[in-house]
Amino acid sequence: MFNTTRRTVRGAGLASVLALALTLTACGGSSDDSGGGGDSGSPEDVKAALDKGGDLTVWTWDSTIPQVAKDFEAAHPKVKVKVVNAGTSKDEYTALQNAIAAGKGVPDVAQIEYFALSQFSLSKSVTDLAPYGADKLGDSYSPGPWNAVKTGDGVFGLPVDSGPMALYYNKKVFDKHKIAIPTTWDEYVTAAEKLHKADPKVFITADTGEAGFATSLIWQAGGHPYTVDGTDVSINFTDAGSTAFTKTWQKLIDGKLLAPVTSWTDEWFKGLGDGTIATLATGAWMPTNLKTGAPAAAGDWRVAPLPQWKAGAKASAESGGSSLAVPSAGKNKALAYAFTEYAAAGAGVKSRIKDGAFPATTADLTSKEFLDTKFDYFGGQQINKVFSQSATEVVPNWTYLPFQVYSNSIFNDTVGKAYVSGTPLSEGLANWQKQSRAYGTEQGFTVK
Structure with missing residues (x-):
């Protein structure tokens, strides 16, 4: 399910994304810390959004996310999450760029690979999640993925998986x-x-x-x-x-x-x-x-x-890996952040590991249960020990x-x-x- 992160993206489908990026940058983009859309962004906003509830649309090709969405809905009955596969990698990015340009149909959360994230953060097309509390999560992740979602003091996505x-x-x-x-x-x-x-x-x-x-x-x-x-x-x-x-x-x-x-x-x-x-x-x-x-x-x-x-x-x-980002044009960024944190740093991580995902969270990478897991396909080898060690040795x-x-x-x-x-x-x-x-x-x- 994660092989798509390493396929070579072909075609020039995102040329217009860069034109859009520079146009928005030249125009000053959004000046607020959340990257646009009007709300101030704070942990209090996140709590209030969960109490109020609402609808979210999540674009992802990751097959472990639908179960996370169900679990999130069970934990927060006032929230409804619609998971949409809008295409893989380049195809999703093109659809996202088109929705941003059109000003409609923009999802609340979008999966974006690490190598592609900066072109969306440059244009302020994705929200800086630091004001919502993401800036406090740095120690939760292995260095490679965390470095990939940060630009300066901004955090433009949360690592949802990794590829040491x-x-x-x-x-x-x-x-x-x-x-x-x-x-x-x-x-x-x-x-x-x-x-x-x-x-x-x-x-x-x-x-x-x-x-x-x-x-x-x-x-x-x-x-x-x-x-x-x-x-x-x-x-x-x-x-x-x-x-x-x-x-x-x-x-x-x-x-x-x-x-x-x-x-x-x-x-x-x-x-x-x-x-x-x-x-x-x-x-x-x-x-x-x-x-x-x-x-x-x-x-x-x-x-x-x-x-x-x-x-x-x-x-x-690192080879591959992706984040969950919150598009700036989304209608409920605080609620979107709540889901993003749940999936990438909260209870959703355990669910995703169970379904075959490889985490970016250090607590899971170093847990005895994770490290001691034996894989029949690999002759009973505890392969996560090799991967976890690799994650600590990624060149910064x-x-x-x-x-x-x-x-x-x-x-x-x-x-x-x-x-x-x-x-x-x-x-x-x-x-x-x-x-x-x-x-x-x-x-x-x-x-x-």
Whole structure:
């Protein structure tokens, strides 16, 4: 249910969001702390809204939210919550942008992925939740997700899930070919060579070029290709972290050691199930997808810490994850915040974990019940211990572009060529940088 957070968003469907963002910024947007809409925003407003009750519309593609809505209604009988799947990722954002522009049909709560949140907060299209009490919740979340929803002193969403990364590996395949679990990315390349030499049908992983995956590994390597200060933006893929990723991944490409299979396709799941794709470096939300998409491999897979760029280091990154945000044009922001806090920091979190979600809340990430849970699909391994540790090791201060959705959409036309045409990966990244800079400039950003 969480795989959609890592799919590469294609098309330029959100170009007009940025035009809207800059138009609103130029016009001054809303000057009140709540981001617009007229109410002052305070914890007292939230309590009063719950006492009064009312109707809420929540846009989400997360299949765990409908049960949370039912539980919230049971706890607050005066509140009715309508859950709507308005599309996944880009599709929902386009619908949201259209509703904001039209001034009608705007939901009270909307699911927005971390990489997309800043383009809505920049335009003040989502409410600053700090006045309602969100600014007191920082210690409730692991650092990566919390950093993703904050801009300055503002909090523009609450983390609803997270994706601390780990290495999923097929133990059956590794044991058959006597492959040691790689602890560094250099060892990973060596394992890829050994595996493919032993059986040309087996690949260490599948990768045809995905923006989210590449940037997550750059993040883990300590890279900071993006810097953002309001509408001032810098894009630079020649920093040390980007270079580390480029050099290592180029070896896998040159050695034809990556399965030429696109993620989330039937062929990809088949490879995960039959052992021809031996590892995945991805987020903690993956277990449910493996269980349902590759049931034939039940018992074969295990989870290990992410390989390191430097031996002995302990660094990780996030892959995927999303927030619940309150659109500024919503009619009842205080009540919307009450639901958002319930789902992302309150009793709704337990319900979501039970249904397969991976939390961003530290209390749950560190609870004995959560850590000791055994997963039959992974041979009884307590995989949450690996994920929870990864969450504490996420490299701090990562930043996404305020037009990351668009930038990701052109990844395959730029960097993606390196996977199929012999174009050097460094050249692909340089082209991605160039086109992203050009787009940002066209939209009115000051880009370096």
